[in-house]
Amino acid sequence: MNYFKQILRFAKPYKGYAILNIISNIFYALFGTLAMVSLFPMLNVLFDKTKRLETKPVWEGITGVKNYAEDYLNYFVTQKASEGHDDVLIFMVILVISMFLLKNVFSYLAMYFITFLRNGVLKDMRNELYYKIIDLPISYYSEKKKGDTIARISSDVQEIQHSFLSILELIVREPLMILFTVIMMLLISVKLTIFVFIFIPVSGFIISLIGKSLKRKSDSVQQEQGQFLSIVEETLGGLKVIKGFNSQTAFGEKFRASTTRFYNFSNKLLNRQNLASPTSEFLGITVIAVLLWYGGRMVLNDKALDPGLFIVYMGLAYNILTPAKAISKASYSVKKGNAAAERVLEIINTVSPLEDQPNAITKTDFTDAVALHNISFKYEDDLVLKNFSIHVPKGKSVALVGQSGSGKSTIANLVTRFYDVNEGSISIDGEDIRNLTKHSLRALMGLVTQDSILFNDTVKNNILLGKLNASDEDVIEALKIANAWEFVKELPLGIETNIGDSGNKLSGGQKQRLSIARAVLKNPPIMILDEATSALDTESERLVQVALENMMKNRTSIVIAHRLSTIQNADLIVVMNKGEIAEQGTHNELLAKNGVYKKLVDMQSFE
Template sequence: MTPPPAPVRDAPTGPRASPRSLSGLWPFVRPYRARVALALLFLLGAAAATLALPLALRTLIDQGLVAAQPGERVMALRTHFWTLFAVAGALGVFAALRFYSVTWLGERITADVRNAVYAHVIRQSPAFFETTRTGEVLSRLTTDTTLVQTVIGSSLSMGLRNGLMGLGALVMLIVTNPYVMAQVLAILALVVVPALAFGRRVRRLSRASQDRVADASAIAGEVLNAIPVVQSHGQEAREAARFARATEAAFDTARRRTRMRALLIAFVIVATAAALLWGLYQGTQAVLAGRISAGHLGQTVVYVILLVSSVAVLSEVYGDVLRAAGATERLMELLSARSAIASPAQPRPLPPVSGGSAVALEGVEFRYPSRPDTAALLDFTLHVRPGETVALVGPSGAGKSTVFQLLLRFYDVQRGRVLLDGVPVQAADLHALRQRIGLVPQDSVIFSTNALENIRYGRPDASDDEVIAAAQAAFADDFIRALPQGYHTFLGERGVRLSGGQRQRISIARALLQNPPLLLLDEATSALDTHSERMVQAALEAAMRNRTTLVIAHRLSTVQRADRIVVMDHGRIVETGTHAELLARGGLYARLAAMQFAADGPAPA
């Protein structure tokens, strides 16, 4: 039995997101270990140059100003200023190299994460998308990866640099003023406990803030993909208000997170500054008492400034790291989602066929993961011979489209077997299985590219002539050539520049170009007018030759020439036969035909 995947967006929003969550990025960092080591080397150089500045300043004050003769004093000052300039130059070079290296790493790793998440998500079974909204996934691919890039490419580097500088400054202060700094450290220890409490609250709010942004993105994605429906019902104001409520919820959560981060920053800076100013006061008293020199005090002042500024930067970086940790956790949730539909470790090869594939569904029972209490198919058995055309007919919800989804192995059955050319679909390689099947769905999908590439999607290596031949077979060539740039005309997002019938014919041409031994037509002529339907029906009849075809149609006029009509109801087969045989029996098919032909006119002979 196929278990439903856990809903991704229901992940806990508690204190799980900690800096440790960033360890999930290690597989993406590992390939660039050499560049990471180089960036750390540049970072160490920049930190060392910064820590050397106070030492050069102390030497300038204590030695450059002590010469008795003005000329000697000028020469000494010139030497010490050149030393200061050399240190500053080294700092500039190392800082620039660090910035480039770290920024490159941030951009590269973020691109790898984004590619990995996207490639993983599009391989998930339809069951995954029954519980995960597309807008949620898009939010993680954009907002969350941007947060990760900010931390890896900027904040983490700043944090490491300031951590090293702060630690170095602290060590130097302890070495030069051990007694005073012992008091300062005792005071600083009191800062840690409240800061940790603030940090936990920030972590929770960071994760909640990202979830609220994802909610708004999901609403926007859903509505923008249904603009004609929204506008035709006059619901623009309502949808704008719904989006506004979602963004306000995101803003409110972000406001609380920002307020908590601001309090954390203020507390850390004020408490640290108070402790260090106490130490600085003790230093000035030591100068007045003659225990240390003026240069020593100047060095101490600069180290205190470095330490305080480092703590201030670290407090801000820590908030960014917490946000990135929450984003990383959400991305890792997507990467950890495992699809129940995957190729077996040792797939069985599909045998070569000519004249169409053999299809068999034997004793199938299937329930959708989102509707486990309702059987979509129950004790369903169907055998289709190679080259045979079988029409599936029945009321909505009878299970017709489910048959197609099981053949394509979008889902696995809970009981029974589904076979293609004698091989169970679960034992076949997934790509090879789907390459053997051509699908013309009820809702034609048109990609944001030109007509040529939309048709070529069925076989990416096809030549332009083959694409045009497929379009001609689907009676799409005339209207495509009438477009402004012909086959190179951009069709708009979701094919908005085409009519429904034109989109359907593009979809049919795509399937014909693939030239599969098994063709699945799901209401393939539903969007066509009578004239177009006749043309496409003739093209489809030609395409059905030498291949197996399964047809789903509510319009019974499109299935009358099928070799066999299978009538379904509530997931079971209730009748099988030709159009004439089923009419003569007076069963469900006859009732459906009577209702339809009563509306459309007399049934054809």
């Protein structure tokens, strides 16, 4: 129930619908009970068992409600009978139909109002989960499979709607139906009702035994669903490699193994779940059968119960079975929904280690310098950076070079605060970036990565991520600075052309120039370029390099470079080796030192 309480907080904005649902359910339960009771006078008229009453009965208080209701009905029937049997029958038929009609009208209204609550909770839960997914740090997803996260926001949330939220329909309606029915049963025969309630706990105990393993089985199903969605996501992402290495069979086997496990888990779960309905119905009919025997003796042997009342009583007893069965199925749903809720709430309740401090500063300008002071950092066990320090004054460009694994890209991750340093500090204008809001920090920065991350949208909308309210003219100007307008204007719809999934309708150089245009449009005071040209051919590199030089004019830049030809004009070049500074200086100074940098330049000159 702990998970259920957490899910219920999403229902608060829709409490108006919940109240209307409860009111409708009260009337549904009331008219559902009266519909059964209304059969009694009909039976009495048919069997001519109606007691003739010529005088109107007198109300003697709540304790005599049963006798008053019965006498008043008999008085009414007596009056109608004097006008002819047809009138009595027509009235009784209308009474029965009216009760059942009202029961079903309120049943529909209850379902109508709960629909808005259920779908509203589903919408808000998905929204909160999505915002949490994009708020959590990148490090959170280093161990997680994308497919598993997709399964949580899609099928797990849907499962919560089907399981937990279906209880909201039952939480008032079915207990009220049982309550009203039991009150009527007690009014008809206390002795018979006590006999019925000896058997109900026994039935409940047997039903509860079936559902104990449902949560565990449901958890296995949902985890396996996340597994095969991950395989699909990886397959679509690496289709060229799979085809190029003729690995279709291997991946097919991997996917088949996952779907086979899903098939087996689902069979076990659904077969256990399907057992609920026939078991509860069989136990209910057993109770009815015993009731027929015991009640029949009261009617035939003891003459303690009117036959018409006994038939109505049997109808009421069966009337309990439907809500009881619904409640037993709901208990299975709770167990099944628990597994889904646990997986969804695991993400929602995760506290981000990069949360803004309560008194975080919103920084809107950049006036002095970016400084990394004695920082050390590790992703897992081994330090990637050790006591690393650099100073990047405003308007200057600092290039970081070195072998792969020397910690260059880690600097970009730390300055943008995708991760926090383990030791030391990073400051902007003397203020530790951990004291700034993440939003204002990243608003000061533009990022161009080695992998051009573009979205399945138009050229324009991809560029507008840099500045959402920019005009078409601003977008075109940014494309010109990034050397991208030449090819964009040739596209079928210009800036309104869709570039496909991950921008795959474009070449590598074209994609990278769009990434640069996005950063240009943002126009941030600090630019971080993480190996922006390393994946390009020579011609594309030249075009992109010109674009980068255009962008970096009069701007503070941290450039992470693999190709040394792209950073020769940097104000400072920092050569890194195993997370430490090997040497630093300008291009000419470093060549004169004849050290690590000179070796890197010589190696690349032979490439």
